[in-house]
Amino acid sequence: MLEQHKIGFIGGGNMAQALAKGLLNNGLSKSSIHIVEVNPDSLTQWHAQGISAQASPDKALTLCDIWVLAVKPQIMSEVMAQVKPYLKKNTLILSIAAGIPLASLSQWLGEGAQTWPFVVRCMPNTPALIGAGAMGLTALHTVSDAQKAVAHAIMESVGHVVWVASDNEIDAVTALSGSGPAYVFRFIEALIEGGVALGLPPEHARSLALATLSGATQLAQASDEPLAILRERVTSKGGTTAAALDVLAENKFYEIVQQAMQAAHKRAGELGKLFG
DSSP: OOTTOOEEEESOSHHHHHHHHHHHHTTOOGGGEEEEOOOHHHHHHHHHTTOEEESSOOGGGGGOSEEEEOSOGGGHHHHHHHHGGGOOTTOEEEEOOSSOOHHHHHHHHSBTTBOOOOEEEEEOOGGGGGTOEEEEEEEOTTSOHHHHHHHHHHHHTTEEEEEOSSHHHHHHHIIIIISHHHHHHHHHHHHHHHHHHTTOOHHHHHHHHHHHHHHHHHHHHHOOSOHHHHHHHHOOTTSHHHHHHHHHHHTTHHHHHHHHHHHHHHHHHHHHHHHO
16 A cells, blocks of 8 residues: 655654654665654664655655654644645655654645645554554544555554544544653563562562563463453452452552543643644
C-alpha cells in the first residue's frame, strides 16, 4: 500500500527513527523517506543510514505526499509556519505530537478561513521503538478512507492500532497507552524492590518480575476469558495471592490507577490549550 508514497518526517528523533525502521522492515525503500531535523547528531545518524535528511525544510518536502509531524508540541506552531510553503494540494498530515488538537493543525496549515482538510492525529507509545507499540488514531471528517488506510499502515508498522472518534478520545488514549508504559515500568520497579526486600538477589528479582509481566500479558492475550476469571484462578481463598490482593484493595490500588489516568487525561487537554 505504501510503496507508491513518499513520506516526509518533520522531526527526526526517536519516534521518527522507530517509524522509519518499521516502514523499511515492511518494504518501503529508503528513497521514499525524507527527514527534516535540526539536531546535527540526528542528521548524521540519518545520513549514515543512507536516508535523505536536511536541517531545514526544502523542496524535497514537496515530493512527499505524506508528512509525519514528530516535533515537540511546544514548537509545533512555529514549525508548521516553516513547512507550510512546501505543502502540495493533497498532502496528508499525520501528527504524533501529544496534546495538539486536529483543529489547530488544520488551521495552522490552512489559509485564512480555509483550513487544511487532510489531518490525522496519532498517540503512539515508546514500545513502538521495538515494533510493539499501542496507539490510537483520529482524523478530520474530510480525510478519505484511502488516506485513513495509509495512516493506519504507517502506524501499524510499529504496533497495534485502534481508531477513535475525537481529540478527547485521543487524550484518553494518551492516558492509557501513551503514558501506560511508565505505569508498567513503575510497577515492575516495585516488584523488583519488593523481591529484594524479601531476600532475593537483585538479578533474580528483576528476571522474575519481567517474566511474570510478560507471561501474564501473553496469557491474557491468548485467553478469551475475562481478566477477572484469570485473576480468580490465581487467587485461592485464604491463600497468599488473596492476602496480597487484600492489601491492594485496602490501599485503593484500583482507584489510584484510575486517578493517575485521569490526571494524565487532564494534562493532555491542558497541553492542547497551551500549545494548540
